[in-house]
Amino acid sequence: MNFIRDHWQGKFSLFWSFWINLVLFRLVILYVEQFTHPPFTLQTTSAVIQTTLFFIVFHLIVYIWQARGVIKTCDRLIAERWPYITVLMVQLGLAISLFITIIFVLGAYQALFEEPSALQMNKLKQRAPLLKNYTLNITPNDTWIEMKGDFKIGVTKKMTALLLQNPQIEGIVLSSNGGRITESRGVARLIQKNNLNTYVFETCKSACATAFIAGTTRTLGADAKLGFHQFSLNSRMKTPYIDPEAEQKIDLDFYASQNIDRSFLEKAFSATKDSIWFPSSQELLDAGVIHRIIPNRYQ
Numbered sequence: 001m002n003f004i005r006d007h008w009q010g011k012f013s014l015f016w017s018f019w020i021n022l023v024l025f026r027l028v029i030l031y032v033e034q035f036t037h038p039p040f041t042l043q044t045t046s047a048v049i050q051t052t053l054f055f056i057v058f059h060l061i062v063y064i065w066q067a068r069g070v071i072k073t074c075d076r077l078i079a080e081r082w083p084y085i086t087v088l089m090v091q092l093g094l095a096i097s098l099f100i101t102i103i104f105v106l107g108a109y110q111a112l113f114e115e116p117s118a119l120q121m122n123k124l125k126q127r128a129p130l131l132k133n134y135t136l137n138i139t140p141n142d143t144w145i146e147m148k149g150d151f152k153i154g155v156t157k158k159m160t161a162l163l164l165q166n167p168q169i170e171g172i173v174l175s176s177n178g179g180r181i182t183e184s185r186g187v188a189r190l191i192q193k194n195n196l197n198t199y200v201f202e203t204c205k206s207a208c209a210t211a212f213i214a215g216t217t218r219t220l221g222a223d224a225k226l227g228f229h230q231f232s233l234n235s236r237m238k239t240p241y242i243d244p245e246a247e248q249k250i251d252l253d254f255y256a257s258q259n260i261d262r263s264f265l266e267k268a269f270s271a272t273k274d275s276i277w278f279p280s281s282q283e284l285l286d287a288g289v290i291h292r293i294i295p296n297r298y299q
Helices: 002-008 014-036 045-079 084-113 116-120 123-127 155-165 181-193 207-213 244-257 262-268 281-287
Strands: 134-138 144-149 171-175 197-200 203-205 218-221 225-227 292-294
Touching: 002 045, 014 045, 014 084, 045 084, 134 155, 144 155, 155 181, 171 203, 171 207, 181 207, 181 244, 197 207, 203 207, 207 225, 207 244, 244 262, 262 281
Parallel strands: 144 171, 171 197, 197 218, 203 225, 218 292
Antiparallel strands: 134 144
16 A cells, blocks of 8 residues: 555656556556457457456556656656656656557457458448438328438437427338338337338338338338348447347337237248348238238329
8 A cells, every 4th residue: 555655646766656657567457458358358248348347447547546656756856856858758658658558448449349350341341331321301292201211320310300390290101221220119119109100112121120010000012022131230340238139039029019920920030131031912911010002102
């Protein structure tokens, strides 16, 4: 305890305070840190927890103690009229240690969450968006909102505002290849809350199907398609705390609550994440996924 207190108060010599308590200790800490995250551990929730705890203890608490001791030592040296250039060099060394620590912390974060193959990906591909944009428009009959595009973050919020501005809306027309299931569920809650009908006249697949199934009356166009497949984590970052199968169970329970036949539910997520199952219109009718088929778009 005396050692911790004496450094905190800047009572050690410059050599001991800077080279031992800061530089040497920091090198040891940075060396040990690598064993808390990949490649020395798996990309799991426990690795996230231990790396986070290591960061809090050694890169926040201990580093603050190290830096404070060096700063207090510099203050004492200035009072003792040491050459200012010496104090300046020590302060520069402290800044460098902070920079190196930040680099190591960022590296640990990357190792925890980034897909191993991401480091070899083309830079242009890295910048390419995983999801396409979407549009929300009022249809010519003024009673439907038409959504085209992927379920990106923010679509639930924007649709909420559109519904508030247009209380006459009776239904949602969906045309989407999918997207974030959390946003699809958000739209589904909006549809149920406002007792809206749902329509598909083109293609609605993957996460889009969840929003469609929330409709009070679910209508399919004669040439429209509704597609289902297994959930996947289409992300460049590892998310070990997300279980796709558990997320599928949430949606299956929701589908069941919408009176969809159990035999259909058993097949809904049978297609792999790289394929898609498009049931026939008759299959959808028989299973209760849709309530009717209409030939024309605005009927």
